[in-house]
Amino acid sequence: MSGNTxxxxxxxxxxxxxxxxxxxxxxxxxKKVPIHKHAVWYYMGGIATMYLAVQFITxxxxxxxYVPEISSAHASILKINxxxxxxxxxxxxxxxxxxxxIAILFAHLFSTFFMKAYRRPREFTWLTGLLLMVICMAFGFxxxxxxxxxxxxxxxxxxxxxxxKTPLIGETVANMLRGGEHIxxxxxxxxxxxxxxxxxxxxxxxxxxxxxxxxxxxxxAPGSFNDLPEAKKTYEKFFPDFFYKDILxxxxxxxxxxxxxxxxxxxxGPEADPFAPAPVGIKPEWYFLSMFQFLKLIPPxxxxxxxxxxxxxxxxxxxxxxxxxxxxxxxxxxxxSRFATIFGLLILTGMILLSIWGALS
Amino acid sequence: MNSEDQDANKIxxxxxxxxxxxxxxxxxxxxxLYPIFCYLNPKAGDQEDETQVSSLEVCKVKDLxxxxxxxxxxxxxxxxxxxxxxxxxxxFKAICxxxxxxxxxxxxxxxxxxxxxxxQYDAHDGKNIAGPPPKPLTALVVKIDKDKIIVSQS
Numbered sequence: 001m002s003g004n005t006x007x008x009x010x011x012x013x014x015x016x017x018x019x020x021x022x023x024x025x026x027x028x029x030x031k032k033v034p035i036h037k038h039a040v041w042y043y044m045g046g047i048a049t050m051y052l053a054v055q056f057i058t059x060x061x062x063x064x065x066y067v068p069e070i071s072s073a074h075a076s077i078l079k080i081n082x083x084x085x086x087x088x089x090x091x092x093x094x095x096x097x098x099x100x101x102i103a104i105l106f107a108h109l110f111s112t113f114f115m116k117a118y119r120r121p122r123e124f125t126w127l128t129g130l131l132l133m134v135i136c137m138a139f140g141f142x143x144x145x146x147x148x149x150x151x152x153x154x155x156x157x158x159x160x161x162x163x164x165k166t167p168l169i170g171e172t173v174a175n176m177l178r179g180g181e182h183i184x185x186x187x188x189x190x191x192x193x194x195x196x197x198x199x200x201x202x203x204x205x206x207x208x209x210x211x212x213x214x215x216x217x218x219x220x221a222p223g224s225f226n227d228l229p230e231a232k233k234t235y236e237k238f239f240p241d242f243f244y245k246d247i248l249x250x251x252x253x254x255x256x257x258x259x260x261x262x263x264x265x266x267x268x269g270p271e272a273d274p275f276a277p278a279p280v281g282i283k284p285e286w287y288f289l290s291m292f293q294f295l296k297l298i299p300p301x302x303x304x305x306x307x308x309x310x311x312x313x314x315x316x317x318x319x320x321x322x323x324x325x326x327x328x329x330x331x332x333x334x335x336x337s338r339f340a341t342i343f344g345l346l347i348l349t350g351m352i353l354l355s356i357w358g359a360l361s
Numbered sequence: 362m363n364s365e366d367q368d369a370n371k372i373x374x375x376x377x378x379x380x381x382x383x384x385x386x387x388x389x390x391x392x393x394l395y396p397i398f399c400y401l402n403p404k405a406g407d408q409e410d411e412t413q414v415s416s417l418e419v420c421k422v423k424d425l426x427x428x429x430x431x432x433x434x435x436x437x438x439x440x441x442x443x444x445x446x447x448x449x450x451x452x453f454k455a456i457c458x459x460x461x462x463x464x465x466x467x468x469x470x471x472x473x474x475x476x477x478x479x480x481q482y483d484a485h486d487g488k489n490i491a492g493p494p495p496k497p498l499t500a501l502v503v504k505i506d507k508d509k510i511i512v513s514q515s
Contacts, residue, residue, distance in 0.1 A: 154462055158477055161460040172402070180403040182437060190401075275439040277432050277455065277465030278476040296478050300459070300495035307493060308460070 027215075031238035034221040038115060042219065042242075043249045044108035050250045051101040052207075054257065055139075058094040059196065066146065068192035070185040073148040074271040081268060088265050093257065095266035098140060100257055102287045105133055113344050116337070117220035118326035125213040126326050128206055135203050140285060142195040145188065153272035155284050156191075157183055162295070165308045183274065223331075283358065290351040291315060293358035318347055413437075416513035422505060425450070430466025430473075430484070435512065439463045440501060442512065443484045446471050450505070452512045453487045453498040464498070473498065 015021050033042060065084055067076040080087035109129065112118065118126035145156040160183070164174035177194075179186020225233065236242055269279075284292050295311045302310040321343055329340040372380075414436035422444075425431065430443035432455055441455040443466045453473070455464045462477035466484065473482040480492035487498035504511045 154477060157462060158460045175403055176401050178403070186403065274463075275432060275434045276463065277439075277441075278462040280476045282462075282476050296493065298493070300489075300493050306495060 028239050029237070031215075031218070032235040033219050033238055033242045034225050035234045035236055036221065036225040038111075038222050038224075041107075041111035041115065043246065044104055044111060045214075046246045047249060047253045048101060048104045048108055049207075050253060051097050051104060051257070052203075054093060054097045054254075055101060056200070058090050058097065059200075061090045062094055063196060068146065068188050070148065070188055073146060073188060074268070077147045077268050081265075089261060092261040092266040096260045096264075097257055098143065099286070100253075100260075102136060102140060104253075105136055106287075109133055110344065110348055112220070113322075114341065115220065115222040116329065116331065116340070119220075119329065119331045120326075122213070122217050122220055123326040125210060125217065127323065128210040128213065130322060132203065132206055132210060135199055135206065137287065139195065139199050139203075140287065142191045142199065144285065145183075145191045146195065147268050148188065148272045149269035150272050150276070150279050151269050151282055153183060153274065154278045154282055155288075156187065158284070159288075162308060162312065165306065165312060167309070286355060286359070289358040290354035293354040293361070296358075321347075414514075416511060419452070419510045419512050421508045422450075422510060423508065425510065428468055428471065430468075432463065432465060433512075435501065440512065441466060441473065442503070442510065443473070445484050449485060450503050450510060451485060451487070452501040452503045453482075454501065456499070457494055458489065458496040458498065459492070459494040 012021070033039070062080065065076055065080050065087065067073060077091070080091050082088070112126070112129065141156075141159055145152045160174045160178055163177070164170045166173070175181070177187070177190060179190050283289065294315065295308060298307040298311045300307045305313075325340050325343070329336040331337070417435065419425075419433050419442050420431070425442065425444045427444050427448050428446045430441055432439060432441050434440070435454070439455040440452060441464060442450065442452040444450050453464075456462075457464050457475040457477065457480055459475065459478055459480050462475050464473050464475045464480070464482065466472075467474040467481075470481075472484050472490065473487070474480070475492070475494070478493050480494040481490050482488060482494065482498050483490050487500050489495065489497050500515055502513045502515045504513070
């Protein structure tokens with residue numbers, strides 16, 4: 001036995017005794033991925049995790065120069081964009097990365113939905129995924145205010161005023177988030193704390209549960225694969241086969257991000273002026289556009305109910321559908337399965353059409 | 362009632378402590394959350410930039426020709442003053458009654474417009490005339506003192 005092999009075996013034995021590496025390796029060795037024509041969607045979760053890592057790293061770097069104070073916030077972003085070496089690059093990575101992350105999460109959410117991956121026993125994997133989506137959108141909403149430009153000011157104003165319409169608790173919640181009746185320093189402080197501490201902590205905890213559940217249940221496969229006779233089902237090993245492909249896809253996804261950052265660095269609008277009129281053509285971020293357009297279409301009053309509240313109730317019911325469906329469409333009833341597909345298609349088509357309409361109008 | 366029934370109705374020591382533990386956890390949780398809620402819940406007048414104004418001079422009449430308007434700060438509230446094309450001067454709180462965006466005078470249509478969701482108001486009385494706003498704008502009182510436009514709370 002050479003000295004090197006001896007050392008390697010010794011180190012392996014040392015680590016194994018302390019961290020039980022061999023049983024972890026056994027679990028990793030057993031992990032397999034079904035091969036079928038929809039398998040491309042398996043990459044979405046991995047890409048999302050990679051983009052999330054970019055958000056954490058760039059977010060920490062931005063915190064070094066960003067000042068969460070009303071008269072300095074906008075100036076500090078301007079400084080990052082124009083004076084700090086590679087500041088524009090880090091900020092653009094963060095802003096473009098956020099958008100790509102949400103886009104990939106939508107792809108992940110709807111692909112798992114249409115592949116019926118939410119069915120028993122994966123209901124809670126699905127629910128934690130839904131919650132992670134909500135957290136990521138909350139990241140988008142809270143982060144949008146921090147640069148304190150005119151669009152971010154009004155986007156926050158509208159968002160919080162919509163939240164305030166929630167019966168009973170709405171006004172209190174909106175006031176607590178705003179830190180008073182007006183958007184100002186208190187709002188920036190609160191949104192900053194939420195954006196850099198509260199949401200990341202919640203996200204990491206929930207992501208841990210989500211990934212643990214994925215490991216416990218293994219990869220879900222669509223019905224067309226499950227219906228195959230056992231002999232015809234083909235799998236590949238996660239380590240190293242799928243993992244190498246995962247890394248390749250991450251590199252491609254990172255290149256898309258870099259290309260967007262290079263070709264179109266993220267800018268900043270004029271500083272927010274709480275007393276100036278809302279800028280003409282103001283629109284929310286694309287991922288809130290369908291909700292924005294939907295609320296715009298509802299008349300001021302629907303019977304005795306205020307239009308906004310009515311719209312929120314309808315959107316709430318749609319969201320509730322996504323929460324309840326895993327418990328109803330458990331794979332035993334064809335009618336429920338078809339209902340789930342139609343429900344998902346309706347929501348997805350509606351969201352796409354409303355977003356396009358909102359963008360063009 | 363025999364002694365067996367009585368025994369069945371009795372709460373055992375373990376159950377009692379389980380219940381007590383639950384109640385203590387609830388009480389402790391509330392005791393912890395209450396100060397946090399109070400700490401986060403803003404009080405009226407907390408915002409240091411809050412300013413109360415009952416009346417102020419906005420500009421001179423000659424600075425606001427017919428068919429023009431401008432946004433101004435009325436205490437802590439955004440407001441808009443308009444000299445309509447037919448020569449009347451009106452002022453309103455510039456807060457859209459829909460979702461609180463700041464409205465502005467739209468010269469071509471001689472009305473008040475909210476860029477957020479396309480709400481429109483009559484420039485003469487602040488009445489909501491198009492789009493999603495459910496209520497008229499809050500009017501302010503306008504007085505002309507010699508050449509000065511004075512706006513005050515209604």
